[in-house]
Amino acid sequence: MTDTPTTEPRIDCHVHVFDPARFPYAADAWYTPSPAETGTPDQLGHVLDAHGVRHALLVGPNSGYGLDNRCLLDTIARHPDRYKGVAVVRHDASRAELQALQAQGVVGVAFNVALLGVDHYRDTGPLLEHLRELGLWAQVQVEGEQLCALAPLLRDSGARLLFDHGGRPRPADGLGQTGFDTLLGLADTGRAVVKLSGWAKVSQQPHPHADVVPYARALLQAYTPQALVWASDWPFLRAPARIDYGPLLDWLAQLVPDAAARQAILWDTPRRLFGFA
Template sequence: MDFFAEPKIDGHCHILDPVRFPYAPDVLYRPQGQEIGDQNSLEQVMACYGVRHALLVGPNSGYNLDNRCMLHAIATGAGRFKGVAVVPNDVSAESLQAFKDQGVVGIAFNIALNGLPYYATDLKTLLQKLEKLDLWAQFQVEADQLLDLLPYLQGSQIRMVFDHCGRPVGAKGTEQAGFQALLAMGREGRAVVKLSGEAKFSAQGFPFDDARSYWDALIQAFGLQNCVWASDWPYLKAPFRLDYGPMLKRWENYLTAQERRQLMWDNPKRMFGF
């Protein structure tokens, strides 16, 4: 089968449609130009590359706590989409249940953007609510932030997924402390990791050859069964132009067809209930 025709699920992408869903007034960053990607654009991209489903992540950029654009896509996407919402730290269990009823499978914690203190006061309580509802806690950390997050995760049975390879500092190599802490979580079977976001941590340009040592280490520690592929489309704040096809093509020779099916189809289908 042609690589682009192989069935895939995109484990992390965003929809931004400021015409139909204006940006929130309080956001720090307002995506423009080629960063904007509405539902129709995403569906056309998916059709080109065998991507049958996608996990939409509510972006802090543009929308912050406003999940309406994402929820509309889930509701009108004919089963193509599920979502990860962005919520206030004191969100009620009833509101979380309402999100779940609309196709949300997890809640995002963007520590890389907001810092850990932004979440710390209510974090354990919120994780308990998510655990009771069987929702994922999706963490985006960078550098060594995971080290400070770990005490808040002790004793929790919450399902955890880490974005973008844990966003290590690309130039520091796989031995850096934050990345080693992530690998330890993988070996302990405590979490899932998304193999994505290379533009956010690579010390090189496309095709991000230095990211492969991180992919190798994560697959070894987590096992391929606990890894998910994701595009991170439409590449918010990318330092240079990126395109879906070339980004995806890098995986063709990195994994066998059977391994690709596990990473790009079987795993996210099982984990996120597609």
């Protein structure tokens, strides 16, 4: 175990909030979190405080809320200096709707290709144009080879691109798999960023997920700490095994032992990219 100093300034760039007592889940939700998976804004605050995390990027979940961003927006409104958000919107959301979300602390829009499939997002050209014009992020979650089909649309859009969970490669397919190669290739756009997070979703091994370390190192080489951020994915919905917050920070410390590089990933880069004070 690596001794990770709690005095390091930190930003968690992928968490969810669920508060069904105040914001009931949608009746047609794709997945309804169990009580053990629920993470209220107050619970999130306690977790962040315990681990010295000063800010977090709240991501609107398809689970529970779908297109309902009220819980996310309420959490930001209660703590505007601590949180920013990534909303879930209709593909035909207008520029005015996006501007209204932006005024409430939203910095991007989620594209959950891993859940909804490539075809679901083929008509998002106009939405990506709005995002580019407003300086908002297209936060994209893909898995396997999905990015190969979407890369031309994303590259040509000119929008800022934020990729979830290391691109969710398949360790059994090796470093040369085309989806991950495509992600590495997008580093040359200068407007793509990747989250070092969510490895439990793809690893075939228990924590510390040795089989995904080569992918994380490849991302470090291609993107550098100036275009990489860290995230926990708290409160760990549908986790295949127990996940705890502290070991995730320790995993990053082992991957990036250089303190300056680690500070860039944990603090400097997300603070600059997402506008945290």
